[in-house]
Ligand code: FES
């Protein structure tokens with residue numbers, strides 16, 4: 134089967150406390166390109182290897198966290214079908230008008246049982262600063278900062294992760310690539326994919342809903358993860374853990390916080406997933422290795438700190 | 441034992457550099473609430489914080505986030521952060 138339907142995570146809108154500091158972080162440190170600012174003050178950015186107009190939206194307010202995560206769908210004609218399937222499963226579905234974000238078409242919005250907002254959309258303008266397409270060089274301008282290639286996925290925390298996972302699998306045709314479960318089979322963490330990636334979204338069970346654990350950006354290789362670590366120390370940025378590797382997804386990773394306390398990840402590697410692959414599973418006694426393959430132990434901060 | 445914020449980095453980073461672990465360290469940037477404290481006495485300034493964790497009312501009561509807490513005199517604080525109520529792992 135060719136890749137159709139829900140294609141990938143396309144954008145995430147993050148709440149930040151201070152726009153100037155956040156711009157230094159996302160533009161100069163992560164290495165995103167500034168796209169523009171809308172009249173309501175939101176700032177739009179993109180990674181150098183993304184074709185679409187923007188992928189990261191920063192909204193200044195007095196709370197940190199995530200407003201909404203958007204998934205791009207292959208064709209506008211699929212949106213109404215997804216909306217129907219979502220509401221048949223009990224999700225609250227609404228419509229977001231074209232142009233609410235500059236250059237973006239109409240969106241179908243739904244609220245998940247874990248209290249997170251997601252959007253589906255099929256149209257976004259192409260960037261005039263996207264990857265070259267004719268006799269393409271690697272990039273138009275050499276990557277700066279950590280050199281993030283693309284916005285890749287989010288990890289979200291909430292109570293009923295089974296309910297949210299069910300919307301993604303049954304209404305949006307995602308697969309569960311991997312999960313970790315307690316001895317009584319309660320799922321602690323679920324990794325879902327709509328593509329060839331090991332995950333496009335992950336969910337972890339938590340005592341509070343609507344929590345944001347991290348948004349993640351793809352780097353080219355393990356050396357670039359090391360370079361990201363060099364930047365984190367040079368600019369005295371707040372590091373969570375890493376460089377290390379995940380047992381789950383096998384990604385090589387480092388975690389850190391933006392100036393408003395939202396967690397970011399940059400990572401490289403991980404396996405490829407195909408829809409016929411069996412689901413990989415982890416038992417709770419191996420959760421340390423599942424999350425941090427080298428440390429083989431969880432840390433309180435990774436498990437408990439969210440925005 | 442007192443800890444000195446001699447670089448003006450705020451209470452949490454000063455504690456971390458002094459190797460003191462009484463206040464849980466989360467994002468260090470005012471977003472997560474892990475480092476929530478009650479200031480018992482002294483004068484201080486509070487930087488930008490997420491209002492999910494300290495309401496304006498709590499701020500008046502003396503609650504603060506240690507990572508955005510800048511002492512102007514000697515102060516005394518008591519940790520009340522969210523990580524404290526969670527079992528390890
Ligand atoms: S450590 Fe996150 S708010 Fe202070």
Ligand SMILES: [Fe+2]
Pocket residue numbers: 286287288347349398
């Ligand atoms: Fe991740």
